[in-house]
Amino acid sequence: EAEVAQSPRYKITEKSQAVAFWCDPISGHATLYWYRQILGQGPELLVQFQDESVVDDSQLPKDRFSAERLKGVDSTLKIQPAELGDSAMYLCASSLAHNEQFFGPGTRLTVL
Amino acid sequence: SQQGEEDPQALSIQEGENATMNCSYKTSINNLQWYRQNSGRGLVHLILIRSNEREKHSGRLRVTLDTSKKSSSLLITASRAADTASYFCATRRADSSYKLIFGSGTRLLVRP
Numbered sequence: 073e074a075e076v077a078q079s080p081r082y083k084i085t086e087k088s089q090a091v092a093f094w095c096d097p098i099s100g101h102a103t104l105y106w107y108r109q110i111l112g113q114g115p116e117l118l119v120q121f122q123d124e125s126v127v128d129d130s131q132l133p134k135d136r137f138s139a140e141r142l143k144g145v146d147s148t149l150k151i152q153p154a155e156l157g158d159s160a161m162y163l164c165a166s167s168l169a170h171n172e173q174f175f176g177p178g179t180r181l182t183v184l
Numbered sequence: 185s186q187q188g189e190e191d192p193q194a195l196s197i198q199e200g201e202n203a204t205m206n207c208s209y210k211t212s213i214n215n216l217q218w219y220r221q222n223s224g225r226g227l228v229h230l231i232l233i234r235s236n237e238r239e240k241h242s243g244r245l246r247v248t249l250d251t252s253k254k255s256s257s258l259l260i261t262a263s264r265a266a267d268t269a270s271y272f273c274a275t276r277r278a279d280s281s282y283k284l285i286f287g288s289g290t291r292l293l294v295r296p
Contacts, residue, residue, distance in 0.1 A: 105284075114272050114274075114288050115286050116286070120283070165227075172229045173284065174229070176226050
C-alpha cells in the first residue's frame, strides 16, 4: 500500500542551527501539505502545495521557515535558525483531491 | 488558529463499551472529517461526512453532523484496546480555500 514517506523521524538540534525535513508524497498526489503539531494539540497547516506552486502559506513564519517542491513531487521544509518554540511534530500529508489526506509518520523536532 | 473543539478532551472506557466524542466548529463547512492518531505517529483518515449529510456509518464508526448547531459526533461501538488513540475532527471550509482545520482532539483510552 502506498505511503507518505518522511525523514528523518527524529531530529535534535540546538537553537540557532538550521534543520531540514523531507517528504515524499504518494505517487500521483498533486496536493502536498506540511503541518506542525504541538504536543496535546491538533495539526496546524504551515504550507500547502498544488504541484510545485504554493497555494497557502499564510501560517508559515516566513522569517525563518521555507518550503519548496521544485519538481512537484517531493518537498523540503527548512527552519533557519531554529528556536526553542519550534519543538514539535512536523507532519507531511498528500491528497489526490481536496478530501481525504494521507499522512506520513512525522518528524519529531527537539530544539535545545 | 484551530476551528474545532473536541469534547471531552480525554475519555477512559472499558473494552466493549461505546465511546462518543463531540466536535464543534465555527464557520460554514463543505465537509467534516475524523482522523485517528496513535501515539507519536501520523494521522489516519477514518470517515468524511459532507455538509448535506446527517449521518454516516463505517464499520464500528457512526458519525453525525448537525450544521444548524455546527457540531458533529463520532461514536465507536464495541470498543477494543486497539482503539486507544487520539481522535481529531477536521473541517473543510465552505469557501474556496480547501483548507482543512483540525480541532484539539480527544484522547481515548480503552482499558482491556
